[in-house]
Amino acid sequence: MAYLNETHFAPPERLDRDTLEAQAKKVAGADYPAAILDGVSTPVFILNSNRQVVFANSAFREFVPGGETLDFMGQRAGEAVNCIHADMDEAPGGCGTAIACRNCEAIASMLRAQSTGRDQRPFQLALRGGDAVNAVIRTTRITVEGEIFIIVALMDIKDTLWHRDIERAFLHDVMNIAGSIRSSSEALPHFDPETQKAYMERIVVACDTLINEIQSHRLMIHAEDGMLQPVYETLNSIEFLSDMVAIISQHTVSRERRLEMAPEARGVAFACDRGLLSRVLINLLKNALEASQPGQTVTASTGGSGSEVWFSVHNETAMPEAVKGKIFQRFFSTKGKARGVGTYAAKLLTEKYLHGSIGFTTAPDTGTTFTVSYPPGPGPSAPDVENRSA
Numbered sequence: 001m002a003y004l005n006e007t008h009f010a011p012p013e014r015l016d017r018d019t020l021e022a023q024a025k026k027v028a029g030a031d032y033p034a035a036i037l038d039g040v041s042t043p044v045f046i047l048n049s050n051r052q053v054v055f056a057n058s059a060f061r062e063f064v065p066g067g068e069t070l071d072f073m074g075q076r077a078g079e080a081v082n083c084i085h086a087d088m089d090e091a092p093g094g095c096g097t098a099i100a101c102r103n104c105e106a107i108a109s110m111l112r113a114q115s116t117g118r119d120q121r122p123f124q125l126a127l128r129g130g131d132a133v134n135a136v137i138r139t140t141r142i143t144v145e146g147e148i149f150i151i152v153a154l155m156d157i158k159d160t161l162w163h164r165d166i167e168r169a170f171l172h173d174v175m176n177i178a179g180s181i182r183s184s185s186e187a188l189p190h191f192d193p194e195t196q197k198a199y200m201e202r203i204v205v206a207c208d209t210l211i212n213e214i215q216s217h218r219l220m221i222h223a224e225d226g227m228l229q230p231v232y233e234t235l236n237s238i239e240f241l242s243d244m245v246a247i248i249s250q251h252t253v254s255r256e257r258r259l260e261m262a263p264e265a266r267g268v269a270f271a272c273d274r275g276l277l278s279r280v281l282i283n284l285l286k287n288a289l290e291a292s293q294p295g296q297t298v299t300a301s302t303g304g305s306g307s308e309v310w311f312s313v314h315n316e317t318a319m320p321e322a323v324k325g326k327i328f329q330r331f332f333s334t335k336g337k338a339r340g341v342g343t344y345a346a347k348l349l350t351e352k353y354l355h356g357s358i359g360f361t362t363a364p365d366t367g368t369t370f371t372v373s374y375p376p377g378p379g380p381s382a383p384d385v386e387n388r389s390a
Contacts, residue, residue: 012093
């Protein structure tokens, strides 16, 4: 791949292969033994002054999916791990040169170490294929035979964040719903039969919501562990989306906001996993409502062709530039701590398990639209389709 000598942020220049190989020999034969770095369990790689990889230890190769057989020589960090912003559509000079890279803590740490000698900070990356990285990066500048290199060490903190944020949010939501069920149940004996009926309906909705939260939490645990096996069945896109809109319309997040189907939406028959697709669409609908101001409208639509079926969710609010580049990162949220799984989960389930794609557009005059697209049938490794209608 021939990168352009252009950038929207960090310097884009690269060295040629011969110079890189000479640098690699210097690093491998330096006073500190590269074998020691290769023996530690922490992912470590070494960059030259152009942020190109000249050494990667075994732990880093294991850290990168399929990395045992990849040649990282000359790549930059985001290219090596398949960051979604490192392709030439966004980054003319590769990793570090996209507009989104201006807000990347990993790039900032590397540049900081080049100027000051050392840096350490947490960072997040969204990867192609739906995966993500949450880690602490530690960068250290060294000089070998007159040349400057940066040692980069990574500490995976996904599990720590999962327990701190996801379970905190999960328990918070469960306790709120359980409290609502208890208070409504305690009030029942004090009302007339008509009011009791209304409260019973409220209790049923709360119980369904509680079950949904538990199922969602369990699904994400299995998705993170790679344990999900989609079960495909025949669905109708507009009927399925209408069901999702009806469910979210009863959620507290829709208060003072309108949620409606686009009049141009049309149904397409396709095969998909009902549970996984519902989680994707519910997450997108909830996020759109949370991003909306009171009185604004969220519009859902669907359609398709012979090669794909798509769903879109539009809200009237545009994203700030700093948010756009982080939107699919695990645990990133504009809503505070213990949030930030919605768009990440939608991307993970769509790309890794349902063989689809997800993207968004946003502008001040048009608002924000998320679109997910899926093939009309199962992926190559999926089981047979069950012939059930929506």
